[in-house]
Amino acid sequence: MQILKRVGGWLWERLGLQRPWDFAGRHPVQPEQATRKGWMYVFGAATMTAFLLQVVTGVALATKYVPSPASAYESLIFINQEVWLGWFVRGMHYFGASAMVVFISVHVARVFLTGSYKYPREMNWIFGVMLLVLTMLMAATGQLLRWDQNGIWTVVVGSQLLGHVPLIGPRLTEFVLAGDAVGGATLSRFFAFHILILPALIFLTVGVHLYLVLHHGVSEPPEAGKPVDPETYKEWYDERAERGGYRYWPDAAWREVVTALAIIVGVMLLAYIFGPKGPDAPPDPTMIAADPRPDWYFRWYYALLAVKPQGWEPFFMVYLPLGALIAMFLLPFVAPKGERHPKRRPWAILIVVVVVTALGVLTELGMRAPWAMEFETVPLSPEVVGVAEGPVWTGAQLFHERGCQFCHVAAGQGGQYGPDLTDVTRRLPPEMIVTRTINGIGQMPAYRDMITRDEMDAILAFLRSLEAPR
Ligand code: HEC
Structure with missing residues (x-):
């Protein structure tokens, strides 16, 4: 005890602690x-x-x-x-x-x-x-x-x-x-x-x-x-x-x-x-x-x-x-x-x-309800897509899997966060759709590293198929 007190006192004085303590x-x-x-x-x-x-x-x-x-x-x-x-x-x-x-x-x-x-x-x-x-x-x-x-x-x-x-x-x-x-x-x-x-x-x-x-x-x-x-x-x-x-x-x-x-x-x-x-x-x-x-x-x-x-x-x-x-x-x-x-x-x-x-x-x-995204979306059914195989069908599936559907409506289903894409092929040339998806635009995330060329083509085929009156 005595030792502790003496060591403490010594340090207190030598370290100059009185002033900061006061x-x-x-x-x-x-x-x-x-x-x-x-x-x-x-x-x-x-x-x-x-x-x-x-x-x-x-x-x-x-x-x-x-x-x-x-x-x-x-x-x-x-x-x-x-x-x-x-x-x-x-x-x-x-x-x-x-x-x-x-x-x-x-x-x-x-x-x-x-x-x-x-x-x-x-x-x-x-x-x-x-x-x-x-x-x-x-x-x-x-x-x-x-x-x-x-x-x-x-x-x-x-x-x-x-x-x-x-x-x-x-x-x-x-x-x-x-x-x-x-x-x-x-x-x-x-x-x-x-x-x-x-x-x-x-x-x-x-x-x-x-x-x-x-x-x-x-x-x-x-x-x-x-x-x-x-x-x-x-x-x-x-x-x-x-x-x-x-x-x-x-x-x-x-x-x-x-x-x-x-x-x-x-x-x-x-x-x-x-x-x-x-x-x-x-x-x-x-x-x-x-x-x-x-x-x-x-x-x-x-x-x-x-x-x-x-x-x-x-x-x-x-x-x-x-x-x-x-x-x-x-x-x-x-x-x-x-x-x-x-x-x-x-x-x-x-x-x-x-x-x-x-x-x-x-x-x-x-x-x-975070954001205006719709996370409860389910993949489009064959009836909605019109076919159940081929690139159009693959594209429809990817549209869901890659999350596009959370933010975009296509064929009447999807989230309202981004613009409705049902008629996008009529509004934009295909290269533009691809660049906007790859590079992102505004609040749309860039998909550069998240999507392959083939997948992009399939999604494009799917979006194009929506153009036809059904
Ligand atoms: C996080 C939500 C979100 C996701 C996921 C998303 N988008 Fe978008 N997208 C947007 C928003 C928001 C815009 C509008 C951007 C702007 O114009 O400022 C947009 C715009 C677009 C446009 C341009 C449309 C136009 O009318 O100008 C295309 C094409 C597009 N998105 C395709 C896709 C595709 C394909 C996918 C999936 C691979 C996808 N988006 C995933 C939010 C999203």
């Missing part, structure tokens, strides 16, 4: 942080906990995962079935990701509602918005690493949508795919972003964010009729904290510790009960996923893209997200002072209510 642990806090209202401040720590869980489980997974198209899927099956506790760690990584998305969203909403982005915390908010974006990028890149039908097709369709961005659209698609179709290079690129680049950026950004939180202190709960005045705020705030006599550790920090433990236990329980997420069907570039849906936190966006009117891609793909992001970045500069209490900022409540409702409704839509 700064991070022993600073005076607002009285509310140490009382029941303190619970409203735990969501940042909750997000941090989820992130650290992701780092630990992610590093563990990276030691067993093989980021190559030939082995990625197999390696996940191996982790699920053979590696000790592999299934459990994968489950934790999935539910940890969900937790991080949930907590960062609640944290942003809380900071917005209490006007905590105002003076002097404008930069806390800016770095917070960056963290929100980085978190969503982590969630997006993680999905592809499962390298199953869902993961791959989500990226295929998503990257096609990116092509709608004016001017740089095609370049963006190429950047995301690391080429012009999903393949090994895409997987490497997503892997590098998911385990190196984005985490490094998150660590840096979190570092600045936390430093700023400590430097400016947590905002006191807003009081209606007490606007922020940059002239007097800091002095008033510091004096208020000193007067309360509470220190961050342990008066306020214990709530964050309890929250962190609850999250760790919760994520473990979810992983234990529900197990890992996927991988679902093995990737097969010649088969479209029966139901290519992204993970739940992106469903709202896919639903939005499905219900949007035709031709509105640039608006929903580019201007809406970009506009929202710019608005978030500008917010603290547009309203750096004044009232913080939501009662005096009814528009803030309105925005949160509208956004939460829209996300809820769209997520629900995305869960039930």
Whole structure:
């Protein structure tokens, strides 16, 4: 005991820990942080906990995962079935990701509602918005690493949508795919972003964010009729904290510790009960996923893209997200002072209510009827096709097998996602039909590596046969 104390004391002094400890642990806090209202401040720590869980489980997974198209899927099956506790760690990584998305969203909403982005915390908010974006990028890149039908097709369709961005659209698609179709290079690129680049950026950004939180202190709960005045705020705030006599550790920090433990236990329980997420069907570039849906936190966006009117891609793909992001970045500069209490900022409540409702409704839509695709299609019957052999018949079968029917109506059957192809041979010359299928167009995925010349000819023969009046 005596030895431990002496070693500890020696290290404490030699490492110069007193100053960082005073700064991070022993600073005076607002009285509310140490009382029941303190619970409203735990969501940042909750997000941090989820992130650290992701780092630990992610590093563990990276030691067993093989980021190559030939082995990625197999390696996940191996982790699920053979590696000790592999299934459990994968489950934790999935539910940890969900937790991080949930907590960062609640944290942003809380900071917005209490006007905590105002003076002097404008930069806390800016770095917070960056963290929100980085978190969503982590969630997006993680999905592809499962390298199953869902993961791959989500990226295929998503990257096609990116092509709608004016001017740089095609370049963006190429950047995301690391080429012009999903393949090994895409997987490497997503892997590098998911385990190196984005985490490094998150660590840096979190570092600045936390430093700023400590430097400016947590905002006191807003009081209606007490606007922020940059002239007097800091002095008033510091004096208020000193007067309360509470220190961050342990008066306020214990709530964050309890929250962190609850999250760790919760994520473990979810992983234990529900197990890992996927991988679902093995990737097969010649088969479209029966139901290519992204993970739940992106469903709202896919639903939005499905219900949007035709031709509105640039608006929903580019201007809406970009506009929202710019608005978030500008917010603290547009309203750096004044009232913080939501009662005096009814528009803030309105925005949160509208956004939460829209996300809820769209997520629900995305869960039930994702996109306007029709996944329940069955192959056309010989009666509809007219023959039961030959290229026309083969083409009709391929039209179903290759997934065309999910998105296109032909002979009165199929999904509404793309144009009706019943009369396409009358509208377009055959070469055009082939190039559009091979290269993709708009939200139509490129079939380049997924279809052979013979198969394409058969599909063409089938489409041509529809021209004849029946
Ligand atoms: C993910 C849904 C989806 C799948 C799967 C799909 N398409 Fe498409 N396709 C579309 C959409 C959306 C368009 C319209 C693109 C645009 O004009 O922006 C389209 C357009 C086309 C066009 C051009 C039609 C026209 O009137 O301009 C052809 C031809 C076509 N698809 C053929 C096929 C074939 C053949 C297959 C199967 C090998 C297929 N598509 C699979 C969504 C899909």
